[in-house]
Amino acid sequence: MTDSNRDSRGDPQIRSKQSLYIFFTIEASAVICSHVGASFQRLYRVQKLGLLVPFSLFFIPQYRRSSPQKMEKGKNSTSSKPQANKTIKTLYIGVYRVLMMDTSIFTFDYAKWLSNINMLFLFIQQVYEIAPHLVVLSILLSVLKDQENVVFLVFETRILRNIELALKEGTMDMQAIARDIGLRVLWVVGAAVLERWIATTQQALRTRVISYYDGKILAAKLKTDLPTLDENLSDDHVGASAAWYCLNTMISLLAQVMAIFSQLAFILRIARSNQHGLIYASLCTVKPILHVLLQKSLWTIPRVVEAIDVNFLRMRALRYLGENKFRLDVISGDIEQYIMREFRRAQKLLGDTPTESPEIIDYSFPSLNRVIPISLTEDLPMFYLVLIAFLKPRNMSLATIALLQESSGFLKMSFSMLFHYVDSLRQRVGYLEQLFSIETKAQAIKDGALLYQPLAEEKGTPEHGLHIELRNVSFAYPGTKTTKDALSDVSLTIHPGQLVVIVGGNGSGKSTLLKLLTRLYDVNSGSILINTKDIRSYKLASIRQSMATLSQDHQLFPLSVGENIGLGFSDKVDDECMIGEAAKKGGAEKIIQKFDKGLETVLEPRSVQYSVNAKPSDDTLLGKEMKALEKTADVSGGERQRLVASRTFMRLNSGKIRFMAVDEPSSALDPEGELELFNNFRAARQGKTMVFITHRFGHLTKYADQIICMKEGKIIEAGVHAHLLALDGEYAKMYNIQAQAFEAVATAET
Known part of the structure; x- marks a missing residue:
């Protein structure tokens, strides 16, 4: 060993420099490796294992x-x-x-x-x-x-x-x-x-x-x-x-x-x-x-x-079937196993x-x-x-x-x-x-500038309802996947105070026509005139205050029964006398009487209730408390329709209604309830133009001032009952199908 080497090894400053050099090299290498490794792990980590292994790089493209x-x-x-x-x-x-x-x-x-x-x-x-x-x-x-x-x-x-x-x-x-x-x-x-x-x-x-x-x-x-x-x-x-x-x-x-x-x-x-x-x-x-x-x-x-x-979308659709609204269909159809089988199949195809x-x-x-x-x-x-x-x-x-x-x-x-x-x-x-x-967010239905003013106030005469005119109206729903329009070149005039019945098969455009008349949608071409002015020129709040609608698609709100009815005329939502009168006309009076809380009953409460390690069947204080929790009140489809109809009668109490659109409101009602409902509607027609859609001709067509028969988005016949029967066309065909059922029963009994 030379003196220079001994001096170098013995000099503390040189040893310090050498040590720091070695430390610097090792530390730099370690840092670079750790960062590169961490980068690869973040980029290519296997989601379930959370580990970085060399051969994972071959599997990452599949992932x-x-x-x-x-x-x-x-x-x-x-x-x-x-x-x-x-x-x-x-x-x-x-x-x-x-x-x-x-x-x-x-x-x-x-x-x-x-x-x-x-x-x-x-x-x-x-x-x-x-x-x-x-x-x-x-x-x-x-x-x-x-x-x-x-x-x-x-x-x-x-x-x-x-x-x-x-x-x-x-x-x-x-x-x-x-x-x-x-x-x-x-x-x-x-x-x-x-x-x-x-x-x-x-x-x-x-x-x-x-x-x-x-x-x-x-x-x-x-x-x-x-x-x-x-x-x-x-x-x-x-x-x-x-x-x-x-x-x-x-x-x-x-x-x-x-x-x-x-x-x-x-x-x-x-x-x-x-x-x-x-x-x-x-x-x-x-x-x-x-x-x-x-x-x-x-x-x-x-x-x-x-x-x-497609598998992800399939899983979303199947998962949605677990919602409460589908429980009846799932249970009665016994399709639980099918849903789970299809869900697992889509899950397997989706993989990782x-x-x-x-x-x-x-x-x-x-x-x-x-x-x-x-x-x-x-x-x-x-x-x-x-x-x-x-x-x-x-x-x-x-x-x-x-x-x-x-x-x-x-x-x-x-x-x-x-x-x-x-x-x-x-x-x-x-x-x-x-x-x-x-x-x-911009709304598709743009607000107009005109305030709706009833014809009676304009002319100083008794009010008879809206005057409605459709001129060459065509319409297709946004994003529709069909090649045909829902309505095609429809022209129609409804005079103030008329009772109009629209009939036709499924998909004929009846409900679409009512949605245009109430301006839930705007026409694609043509125009709809209300009291000689384009419906799009009116302020939405103003024109809708003059309208009442009732359809089978209307839902009960997750509120009290009283609010469900009273919101037809929100200014009087606390007026129990007016609510009671509307419930009577809608046929819901007896339904309300059977509830313990009456008008205060909430049919489908949106509460938050759950339990952990406790069951209603447990013979414990917690079990008793669970039994006492508020439950959903079950009502039939017909009872729901009566409650919704009562809301419509409450709306009629506002005194502002000049047009009423009714779309199959009695599909779940018994014959007696249906007759009573239609009679109450006809009794309230004073000062209103009324348009009904129905598949049952007996209770309304004989009172109709005009019957419109539709097929494939077009009006094919129009007139009164006797006139349309004499034409022996589509209306007569549908009417005779219903009439023959009763004639067959009468013949069998004799």
Whole structure:
């Protein structure tokens, strides 16, 4: 061994440099391997096992690709393929097809950014108006809570400085150390109290925010017209909780940003004596800058999402059959086993194809080109410390290195939380945008400008109902899959006060005609005139106040029986005398009498009731309490129709009704109840134009001023009963079919 070698080995500074060099090499290699491995694991992790194994790379394409049976043309479930229009890109993610703008990761949509900023300002303004004190208090408490790490570092710095000084000088300032430890313990206790205060404040704020936006969502849904519903674009996945989560994320993000500034300031203060603080702090910000520049989330991109996997859609349909509305059909049809067999079959064919939203799947599998550079920059501050220690080992104290390393660890954690909040905010903003769009969604039925004025007020004569004229009306339902229109070139005049009966087979266009007359839909071509003016020129609220409708599709509300009837005339919803009179005319009087609570009975309460480890059959106090819980009141189909009819008679009490449309209101009624209902309707016809749709001719056709016979969306016959029988056409054919049934019975009895 040479002297030079002995000198090199014996020199502490050289040994330190060699050790640091070895440490630097090993540490750098370990960090790179760990980040690359973590990137692969995030990109290619097996969903069920959650493990990264070498041969998983061979199976990943299967996991992320759907078979030709399940995907259109067997396309890769995460592939992207530009379409003919190069500004649109199609992604196949899981069970979804996503159409999106094909933009670079460096593309910045200023218009979208400004739109989101304006929306967030509006959102903050709304939330502040709901609970100003709670909002301010929640922000202040959250910011203070996130300063916890910096406060701990301050106390730790003072303690370490005292220890380092004691090691150098051989004496220790016990009073200072005791004071710092006491303050640290006091802060721990204060932080626990602060956390409890935050939870209480945010719970109150959460309740107010969700309650406010629940009301806005309900108001928006109540305004939604039928053509808009027919577009089949669901808003059910957006709830009021989206507003709270967005607000909570914004508060957390603000608090985290303040915490990061505090931590950076602390790092600068610790390292400034060595003139490396600014560089070290700058290196700590490289990762977040790259994260912002390179990460592009699907949440922020305009997109159209459609589930196209046939097995996934099959499972959704079969799962829907578990709803209460299908219980009778499932039980009586004994199809439970079939449903489960088909569900498991679709489940097996779907396999491991992910069914989460495409946004979540896309976020879970980022590109390696983005993940690896971002991950590698995380340890730049540590590399810098190693380099400084290697080049100038005497310029850094042990306490400073320890504090910088610990503070950078806190900073990494803070940035990690910051990334989480930023990504979460992107998602929340998307949901918030959908929440706001529900409120501002354009309705297909546009409001007019004219107030409806009855003819009697215009001419000073007794009111006889609406004058209705249809001129060459054609109509097809939005998104219809049939080639024929529901109505085709229909022309018709109904004079004020007439009683009109519309007959025809299934699919002839009868119900569609009534929906156009009540402006639930607008015509595709032609026009409908009400009192000589286009129906589209009237204000919707004004014209609908003059109309009453009753059909077999009308439902009972999940409210009390009294409200179910009283809401026909909402101004008198608490008038029990008027409600009782309407119930009598609708044939529901005896139904109400059999309920213990009478008008206060709720037939289908929307309560929340469940049990855990308790059954009604248990001979325990809990079992007895369960038996006493409110139950659903069962009524027959005929009784439901009587209650709904009573609501219509209540509406007639408003005195504003000039047109009444009735569509098969007695399909579940017995003959006596049907006759009574029609007689009560005819008795209320004074001052009203009435249009009835029925398959039973006996009770109405002989009183009709006009009978309209329809077939395949067209009017093929019109006139009175005797005239149409004489024509011996479609009407006579349908009438004779019903009459022959009674004649056959009479012949058999004789």
